Amino acid sequence: MLVNNSNVYYFCIVNLKTPILLTLILLLGHKIQAQNCNLSIRGKIIHLENNEPIEAAYVWVIEAEEGAVSDKNGNFTIKNLCSGTYTLTIQYLGHKEIRDTVTLESGTFTKTYRLEEVALGLKSVEVHGHRDAVQTTTAVSALYGEKLLESRGENLGESLKRISGVSTFSTGNSISKPVIHGMHSNRIMIMNNGIRLEGQQWGAEHAPEIDPFLADEITVVKGAETVRYGPEAMGGVILVNPAPLPTKKTSKTSLNLVGGTNGQMGNINLVYVGGSHKIKGLGYRIQSSAKRSGNVKSPGYFQDNTGVSELNLSSSLGYSSSKLGVEAYYSLFHTELGILNDSHTGNLSDLENIIENGRPFADGEFSYEIANPKQRVTHHLAKLKSHYHISESWKLNFQYGFQLNHRQEFDKRRGDLNEKASLDLELFTNTIDLYVNHTHKNELSGTWGINLIQQANSNVPGTGVTPLIPNYDMVNTGLYAMEKYSKGPLEVEAGVRYDFRNVSTARYINQELRTADLDYQNFSAFLGGLYHISPDLTFNSNIGSAWRPPNVNELFSEGLHHGAAAVEIGNSDLKSEKSLKWINELQYDGKRTHLELTAYLNPISDYIFLNPTGEVFVSLRGTFNVYEYLQANALFYGFDFAGSYEFTDKISAYLKGSIVQAKNRDEDNYFPFIPANRMDWGVSYDFAKGTDSRTNKITLSNVLVAKQNREPDFDIAPAPPAYALFNISYNKQLIIGDDKLNLGLQVQNLFNTSYKDYMNRFRYFSYDMGRNVLLKINYEF
């Protein structure tokens, strides 16, 4: 009993806010021995609508006269309560107040509260800032706000390098594909405003057909999310999301101008967002960007034919009322880009000659001209999305997406053929999602749905080349269900999915028709949990199975790859890849310190990879290496870290890095093109005074990339040495009336270092880009 008393004493002492209660309890503590006063109420406050956490909701315990405000994860804690019955009120602007009666007997009471939005005549407060694009218990990192602004002018892959654990697999400076934990192309998924982007992602030199300017937030989900997004989301998912459409009268324009010295690049983007005052709930946005750049310069020479010309457009129109939401969206991506002249080799001896030379034979000169070899890609995406509230807790959602991808690749050819594409593919994709969400005032919430994908790929005749991949029709049907249980600081989530896929193909090879009809099916499931250990510290763990049916190129490729002087041969007997990804993340969000640690283990059975056979193929053109698609059991594992620390109000520093290991467990060797260990750190000095929120900051950063020591047994050239790059950036924000002007000046590769990156396929032919000075202007009015 003495122990119990001292406990009471200690806990009440620290609660300095309630000195009256303290004296009261001290007095009572001696008399009523059974009274326990170190109890607490912990809870989480989220939106009923979408499960997103609510920050700054107000919680009040009427009897105890104690209150708390929820943090950015929606969590709150009220400590030092004695046992008894309390009335809790939870308030948040624009939402129905919750009153709850809580009986405290022992320990900690935990509960999740869902606040329902009430239709207000006029929303007086608009919440700005970052919201998680996806409600998941797996590791998520996002690029938004200032960081996104700094990345403007870069392609999607380059932009995402700012997130630890994400790197790029590139072909020169204009084509880069994001890599999450060593996985890219068809092993990750890119969502353009909720629609899975369906282009010709199988190709190493096929960049994602998306304009980063359409997004106000780019989120990377690092776990396996097959259940939620369908097959192929085994390595992770990238969500490119525009801001939600306004639902009230508003008018906002944003202009971005980016100029770069290397390649003499110019990039412009204009966005207009409006909300109708005639029809309440009607909002729209229109955005367009254009980019032009010429031959980029490596230290000492120009890379011939490396220009880019891009024109993009997106627009959306939305209507929302208390019952119904409808959104129509369209995006267009069009690019024409040159491929480094010397990378187009005639045969193996050409390839060996340039590898030995280490750089293009000619010094080149600056030009905006884009000649063959080149790529021309147009991607249309249209979607219609609608949700309907059947009742307070059930919501029906429907989404339809249409995509047309037209890819043309031009080679250096003779005569009239030079004007014709040697690869000309048209890919149509229809996607339908129909799902219900249920959210209740209790702890359970979930989603059940059906997902249909239909695809038709056609080779446009007249290329004068036997097509690399056949014409095909694909239908994929998926059924899934996910449930989430939330109680206070704990969230547990689980889901299952079943998919069936049929692929039928047809192609002529040497005047002979070859067809195939293939079926694939699979179950996948995941289990994940998230626990807020304290308001600053969160731990989450997620284990998910995933699968990926072999892609058409892996099954049926047959042809010459000029960039690699290789003949690639598909294998129609390939089985589906099956993977299990276990990912753990610890996040600390302190006052001065921010820390994120992610570790993962990802075994994959029947991992499909392109393996050199060691044989050469001899023709009148010369010899070529022969590669074939094989399957092996693979193990991927590694970790990412990201942290920042504020030394003073002026000086802060950050550090991030990642390590990926990818082993072929059957052969006990390594897979090619897995990112080398990399690290990135920097120091910032903030010129802004005191409470001034306007950015005025200079940052010096240093990127360190190790040599890839985990090399495959065969590569046409050894891994390039390690390198270090220095970058400097200065960002300043000016407020002119109601308008905002953001200015950024960046110098990339400050010392014009000559380097090659293991993950750039053009390391065989050239050094990477030299110094680049960029000016970035963003004006919001």
Added chain:
Amino acid sequence: MNSDQFKKQLPILNNPTMFNSRKIFLYAILFAAFTFTACESDDPEPENDGEVITDVILNFQELDASGNPVGAVSSFSASDPQGIEVGATPTIETVELTKGKTYQLNIEVRNSIENEDITEEILEEADEHQFYFLGTAFVGSPILTYQYDDLSGELIGVQGILTVQQNPGFNNANMQIILRHDLDKNYPGASNPNFQEYAMAGGESDLDITFPVVVE
């Protein structure tokens, strides 16, 4: 139109319940279901490989001292009927020449799949193409010497003069014929038909065939 007129025309604006949400939702689904089935891939069409070289024929016409043709043309060929296909290797004939004789060498390049004479295309794009003659026959004390003799005067190598040594050090050699495409013809040394460093002039190889040569 003022805002009142606007509202009259759109009763939705006055009465939100008239906006039949459920119906709109169903229409959206129906519309999508219709579009969904409307898309199929095209039937494939056989593609003729226009770029492929299936036959390379070397035509040797003996010349007398004053440069006039003597006797019949002897031809040797290299052929690969499928073009680029794994497994098949090209058939290359042995070139048989006589000591001390001078020949006019005409190279004929064909695509037998398309029944096309690629030589014409090479001549049309003379500024982008050039043959190089390498291999043991042209090194050391060479048993063969080659000089360009194209009709247009440009250095292409579709036509040239090949001289066989009177007293060659050896009888068996090889002749590697490389056709470069998109090269820099002004690169120092590029005008030499036996230019070993041809790669330095840029471009890529369209042909790379090694013929065995026997000199008798």
